[in-house]
Amino acid sequence: MEAVAVLDFETTGLSPAQGDRATEIAITRIQDGVVTDRFQSLMNAGRRIPAEITVLTGITNAMIASAPPASEVMRAAANFVGDCPLVAHNAAFDRKFWLAELARLPVSAPPADFACTLLLSRRVYPQFSSHRLGAVVAALGLPAAGRAHRAMADAEMASHLWMQLQRELCERYGVRHLQFAHLMALQRLSRHRVPEWAKALALAS
């Protein structure tokens, strides 16, 4: 499969539309089933972190105060990603912060496709009772990396999950390679249409 970039944000809250901002970003680049590169940085967007978010992430206002400006970090992140398609767990969340933070830069970044390991996990492992990132990684026996709810630890876990999803689908449906577009198509389908997708995949391979 072509290279992908797996992204995770820590933020001050759930909604950029409500004024929330990113506080940390981590990105891995995956090529041929291996993490080949990593990008990670705290960032200062000038927005105070609520106490309950600090409890969750461990990221404090003091840490942010000494971090580089969000604009600088996001410019570097966009350069790191380049034209790679993106992957995130509950990608709708990371996508809206990615777009909101990039929209503040004077230069526009190319729009990126976002694959979602949460949606794919629901399709591929419907028997799991929880599809939270940590729960899925634990259920699959994948390595947990560092403190959960820090950007690089979560990006690493999502990376392992992304690679496991590909291995599982290849093995289950007897195909050697999956394209990013195949997984994007799968995540858009309702669960009962997965067999249709698998049949089309087998015919195309």
Next chain:
DNA sequence: TGCCAGGCCCTCTTTAGGGCCTT
């Protein structure tokens, strides 16, 4: 003062409601 997102998915659904998931 009190409130605060949004998209997906399931079902006791579809003229809707509520849980999950991200921080």
